[in-house]
Amino acid sequence: MLEAISRRGEAFFGYGEGCVSEKSARLRHLCIFWAATVFVLGASSCERSGRGSRRAEDRPDVLLITLDTTRADHLHCYGYEKSITPRLDELAGKGVLFTQAIAQAAVTPVSHASILTGLNPYSHGLRVMHGVTENRLAEERVTLAEVLKRAGYQTAAFVSAFPVTERFGLHQGFDMFDADFLLAQPDRLISDSGIVNTGKSQRHAGETTTRALTWLEQAESPYFLWLHYFDPHDRQVMPPQEFMADHAVPIGMERDVLRAIYDIEIEYMDQQIGRVFDWLIQAGQAASTIVVVVADHGEGLGDHDWWTHGILYQEQVRVPLIIRAPSISDGWRVDYVVRTIDIMPTVLDLIGLDTGAWPDMEGESLVPLMGAAAKDPGYRAYCDSVNMLTYRPGVTIQEVKDDMLFGLVDWPWKYVHHALRPEESELYDLAKDPRELENVIEKHSDVATRLKKELMALDCVPSDELGGQKGAGQMSPEDLRRLRSLGYLDEGG
Ligand SMILES: [Zn+2]
Structure with a gap:
């Protein structure tokens, strides 16, 4: 199974002559092939298509959490001196932590499209957030949610900001796509810098989590749940009052203040993710659920004279990636270069979906790296x-x-x-x-x-x-x- 995946990747990364036109043609061809395959598979009551594949009802639940704007080096498990991410650190202790995971873009919808399709931006086609070129994921692209839905999964997404909504085509494959932004902010807040915030384009981690937990109460296994958190992205929308009561913003240099706010927002996000983990523990599902935590990009925080994101230095494209799954051992650490396009094939591999039902992807399954025998696969990001x-x-x-x-x-x-x-x-x-x-x-x-x-x-x-x-x-x-x-x-x- 893994050999087949590897061949696809090598063919794509061959950089050979005629690579581009062949690539486009091959993507189209494989999309058609994939659609025909899943139609046939869907017609049978259960999938018995390959050795080692599991029946739909035996497959594990999958939880994907994307942390918007979160630098790897601001998580304690990645070496940050402040212990502001106890719940993510705990997850890393029970799963696999990738120290050199590279996001395929430092722009929110572009990077998310790579996570959700296993394709590089030049192949999935969502190139920009705004501008003259494409900023919507085309219907022909095959998302992780679509594959899992066809494999018998109930699918749901609860996202926290406009740049990952249906407008950008990232809703594809979800039975439930919750993007109802109710953050109680005045409609227009004009800061000293002239940036305007409205309450209708984002929401706090708490609101997203509460809605997701309500959905989880009635979810049927197997399910695929995507949670997107946006808090560290916006330095002007602070965590709720009850959280801030214990987290004073320091007075001092603007750079120090903004860094402190960033950490407070990450800490709040981690606390809310902890509510989801607690729910899984209480439901007896913590050990059986595949959990993937990744950021879409990091944040400049003043490094390279850049505060936000959108360019390609490591503080912006090296992202936290933690995977916990029933079949992998605790506390593993992988120092080889991996990519966020590897997430989708990894999930499909972990759930035991036969490769015949996999769409064409440029990422590789990371499962072979999660053990003592792993060797550097030499991936280019x-x-x-x-x-x-x-x-x-x-x-x-x-x-x-x-x-x-x-x-x-x-x-x-x-x-x-x-x-x-x-x-x-x-x-x-x-x-x-x-x-x-x-x-x-x-x-x-x-x-x-x-x-x-x-x-x-x-x-x-x-x-x-x-x-x-x-x-x-x-x-x-x-x-x-x-x-x-x-x-x-x-x-x-
Ligand atoms: Zn983002």
Whole structure:
């Protein structure tokens, strides 16, 4: 089973001539093949299609938790000095912690689309949050929820912000998709920096959790539940009053204050995730449920003179990834490079779904890495940032990005290609320089040349952004208003 998956990945990452057109054709072909396969499988009362596959009623429940805007190095289990994530630390102690997980984008809907399809952005096609190129996941793409639903799972999602909603096509495959944002905020809050918040585009972790727990009370196994939490994303919407009563925001330098708020929001999110874990424990389901926790991207927090996210330094694309499953041993740690596109094949492998019912994916199952015999699979991790953004100087740090970035991690190297300013492209040795402080592109120009060639072979640069051609992803004035309310876009939109 795993050999078959590996072959698919190798064929895709071959960077060979004609790779691009073959890739598109193959994706289409495999989508059709997959649809025909699941139709046949769905026609039988239970699936007996392969050795080791389980019947639907025997499959484990799956809980996917995505932490918006959460840096790996702000979790205690990833070495953070402050113990603000006791519940996630506890999960890591019972599962597998991946120290070098790379998100495929540092933009919310783009990164989530990779998590939910097992495809890189240039293959799933959702390239930007806003702009002239595509910002909606196409119906033809096959999501984890769709595969699990066809395999007999009840599927539900409870999300906490507009950028992961139906507008971006991320609802595909969910029987229940709850995105009813009721956060009790005034409709318009205008801060000193001019950023506007409304209460209709996001909600607190507490509200999302309460709704999910209500759903869990009546859920039937097997189920797939996706929970998305947004609290660390927005420094202007603080946790509820009752939580803040014990968490004073310090007075001091703006940078220190904002970092303190970020940690408070992560701590609140962790507490709310703990309510879900407690429910599983009380229901006797903690040991039998597959739990995957991952962030869609991190946050600059002032590193590389960048406060938020959207570019490709490690603090923004190296994300926490923790997987706990009944079949894997406690407290394992994997230091090899893995990617968020590996999550979907890993879940399908863990639940024992026959590979005949797997859609085409570019990720690989991480199950072979979860044991003593694991060897470095040598995965390369792709990431990009296509949005051409200009952030207003809302805090002490200026944020201006009018470029498109395309990155490839090939350990220990990380190459970042600047499409509009190639002379600013970067190369880092992550083993010697994990904080990416010294660009060694001139010193190791041979490595940079090789990685650039491999990147370009992926056809990852969307031509419509470069050419100014109108794509299919135009947004309505209401969509733009909602994005602006969350701090995206500048005053001119
Ligand atoms: Zn995000």
